[in-house]
Amino acid sequence: MPLETSQQMPVTVLTGYLGAGKTTLLNRILSEQHGKRYAVIVNEFGEVGIDNDLIVDTDEEVFEMNNGCICCTVRGDLIRIIESLMRRRDRFDAILIETTGLADPAPVAQTFFVDDDVRQKTKLDAIVTVADAKHLLGELDHAHEAQEQLAFADIVILNKTDLVAPAELKAVEARIRRINPTAAIKHSIRCNVPLDEVLDRGAFDLNRVLEVEPDFLDAEHEHEHDDHVTSFSLVTEAAIDPRKFLPWIQMITQKFGIDMLRMKGILAFKGDEDRFVVQAVHMLLEGDHQRPWKDGEKRVSRLVFIGRNLPKGLIEDGFLKCRADVESVEALNA
Amino acid sequence: MNRLANPLAPRGLALPEKTRQIKVWVRKAGGLDDDIVVSVTELVCRKDGCPDIETVIGIMRPGEKIETIRVRKAIADVTSHDLPQGE
Numbered sequence: 001m002p003l004e005t006s007q008q009m010p011v012t013v014l015t016g017y018l019g020a021g022k023t024t025l026l027n028r029i030l031s032e033q034h035g036k037r038y039a040v041i042v043n044e045f046g047e048v049g050i051d052n053d054l055i056v057d058t059d060e061e062v063f064e065m066n067n068g069c070i071c072c073t074v075r076g077d078l079i080r081i082i083e084s085l086m087r088r089r090d091r092f093d094a095i096l097i098e099t100t101g102l103a104d105p106a107p108v109a110q111t112f113f114v115d116d117d118v119r120q121k122t123k124l125d126a127i128v129t130v131a132d133a134k135h136l137l138g139e140l141d142h143a144h145e146a147q148e149q150l151a152f153a154d155i156v157i158l159n160k161t162d163l164v165a166p167a168e169l170k171a172v173e174a175r176i177r178r179i180n181p182t183a184a185i186k187h188s189i190r191c192n193v194p195l196d197e198v199l200d201r202g203a204f205d206l207n208r209v210l211e212v213e214p215d216f217l218d219a220e221h222e223h224e225h226d227d228h229v230t231s232f233s234l235v236t237e238a239a240i241d242p243r244k245f246l247p248w249i250q251m252i253t254q255k256f257g258i259d260m261l262r263m264k265g266i267l268a269f270k271g272d273e274d275r276f277v278v279q280a281v282h283m284l285l286e287g288d289h290q291r292p293w294k295d296g297e298k299r300v301s302r303l304v305f306i307g308r309n310l311p312k313g314l315i316e317d318g319f320l321k322c323r324a325d326v327e328s329v330e331a332l333n334a
Numbered sequence: 335m336n337r338l339a340n341p342l343a344p345r346g347l348a349l350p351e352k353t354r355q356i357k358v359w360v361r362k363a364g365g366l367d368d369d370i371v372v373s374v375t376e377l378v379c380r381k382d383g384c385p386d387i388e389t390v391i392g393i394m395r396p397g398e399k400i401e402t403i404r405v406r407k408a409i410a411d412v413t414s415h416d417l418p419q420g421e
Contacts, residue, residue, distance in 0.1 A: 063400050065377055065390045072379050072390075080371045080394045115375050120347055206344065242338050250341065278342060283379070287342030 008123040009086070011095045012199055013108055016130035017139050017146045018101035021159040025130055025191040025198075026098055030055075034195050039085050039092040041078065043100045054092055056081050060100065062107055065114065070258055071283040074111040079118055086121045094199070095122065102145050105152040106261070106282060112204075113284045126203035129153035129183075130191065133172050134163040140175060140227070147229040150176055151261045151306045152281075153183045154203035162189045179229050181214040182264060182304055206288050209277040210264050214304050229261065231306040234319045239270035240301050241324040248322050249278060250285065256310055257283030265303035268293065270324035278303075345378075352409050359414045360391055360403070370395050376409045391417075 016022045029038060039054040063076030078097065085095065099108060105127060112124035129149045132139070136158075139146040150156060156176055161169055173185060186193045202208050214233050245267060253260065263280040278287035293299055303319060305312075320326070347353075353374045360372050371394040378387050389412050391403040405416045 061400070063392060065375060065392075065402070066379055066384055066388075069379060069384055072377055072384070076392065076394055076400045079373050079392070080396075083371045083373075114377065115373055116347055116350075116353060117373055120350065246338065246341055272337070285342055286344045288340060288344060289337075 007121075009089065009093075009095055009121060010125040010200060011097060011112065011122050012125050013097045013099065013105070013127045014130070015099045015103065015105055015108075015127060015149045015152070016101065016157075017132065017136075017143065017149065019135070020101070020130040020132040021157070021188075021191045022098055022101075022130045024159075025128075025157065025193075026096065028191060029096060029195060029199070032195065034199075036094055036199070037092040039088075039095045041081055041095065041097045043098060043103075054085070054088070056085065060103055070106065071110070072114065073107045074114050075107045078108065078111045079115050082118055082122060089121075094125070104145070105149055109152060109281050110284060113281065124204045125199070126154040126201040127152050128155045128157065128198055130157045130159055131172075131176065133158050133161045133169055133187075136172050137175060140179075144228045147179055147227060148261065150179045150183070151229045151231075153180055154201060155198055156180070156183045156185045157188050157191060157193055157198070158185055159188045159191055161187045179227060179231060180262075180306055181231050181233065182210060182212055182262075182306075184212050204279070206277050206279065206286065207290055209279050209290070210266050210302065210304070214302070229306065229308055230310075231304065232310070232312045232316075234303045234305075234316050236301050236320060236323060237299070238301075238323040238325055239299070240267050240322050242267075242269045242272070242276070245269070245322040246287075248318055249287075252315060252318065253280055253283050253285045256307070256315075257285075259308040259310055260305060261308070262306045263303065265301070266290075267301045267303075268299035349409050352412070356389070356391065356409065356412055356417075359417055360393065363414075363417055363419050364393065366393065374409065 014022050014026060041056050041058050043058055043060060058077045058081060061077040062073055064073045066072035109124060111118055112122060176185060186197055260280060260282060265278045267276040269276055273292050274289040275291060275293055276287060277290045356374050357372045373392040375390045377390050385406050387408050389405045389407060389409050393401040403417060405412050
């Protein structure tokens with residue numbers, strides 16, 4: 001049964017390392033006139049400068065639905081709070097969730113794909129990560145959480161850009177791109193980004209998969225950093241055979257899903273006039289036909305993987321065996 | 335082109351009426367107040383070792399650890415007899 005998307009409350013997740021500027025952005029969203037009313041789930045009640053009963057504090061309670069399986073782990077506190085908030089749904093238009101600087105974004109995102117009640121009432125709009133341009137590089141070197149928050153992001157607000165020289169800013173942006181080539185990066189000073197570039201983005205909508213063209217600043221990535229999280233993109237102009245690809249991508253997701261933080265792709269299937277899009281958060285994989293290829297649009301298939309130590313060579317080999325012109329059924333042997 | 339069945343199609347909701355019924359059974363059996371949230375989720379995990387499908391019920395009492403009930407069946411197949419009965 002398809003979900004009635006118009007009735008689902010959009011949810012924006014606001015994440016970022018300690019001191020990056022999340023609360024500044026949150027207070028802007030709550031205080032500026034933009035025509036939308038937000039219910040806010042925060043972890044530090046006192047930091048938000050506005051006091052009303054639609055601001056709820058939380059304890060970041062992890063709910064392991066399946067004995068430690070990372071892909072079946074959600075946030076119990078969010079299920080509980082959303083249930084409570086939705087009894088007052090006429091009083092707000094959207095929900096904002098602020099996480100702590102040390103929170104794992106995966107259970108937060110998975111709550112919106114796993115729990116049926118939450119899925120029925122809400123839809124994850126985007127994960128917005130605020131990063132401190134001055135301190136990000138140091139944080140990335142020392143904290144896996146900082147890398148994973150960037151990896152999960154649909155939008156990165158690169159804040160405090162006035163505190164760094166242009167060359168340093170370029171280096172910071174390159175490092176972000178190496179971890180996450182598909183996020184939209186917005187530069188800001190005191191989080192002064194236009195709010196319509198952050199809110200109501202539909203980033204998890206299959207119709208908008210890879211709307212931001214993956215941006216690999218340096219194609220071969222100079223490996224001067226030993227990042228915990230990295231990314232790569234696989235591209236082919238040859239048509240893909242769905243009979244090979246669909247079982248293959250399920251197998252890859254099953255085998256490497258624990259370390260696959262996000263994956264997005266657009267496929268040109270042989271003899272199919274519509275683009276096929278896929279996306280995954282860990283093992284939560286979905287895909288569907290999207291829109292017809294436009295006249296003159298290059299039918300290129302592309303998959304972007306963001307994860308921890310994913311075997312690029314093996315995955316690339318399997319992907320290329322999914323080409324329709326390859327006489328092989330070995331893709332599944334990746 | 336004859337399209338293949340799409341195994342990746344976005345998952346719909348698993349029977350909202352049946353989910354509501356399961357919640358009623360759980361509330362009744364446990365004598366739960368309205369302020370206690372009961373979540374019912376049909377879990378389809380791709381990981382080796384996880385059941386292909388199971389229904390996970392979370393009883394979320396304020397201030398307490400979430401109590402979990404697992405039934406190794408799809409939501410559609412769960413009956414009241416699969417759930418722990420109250421005193």
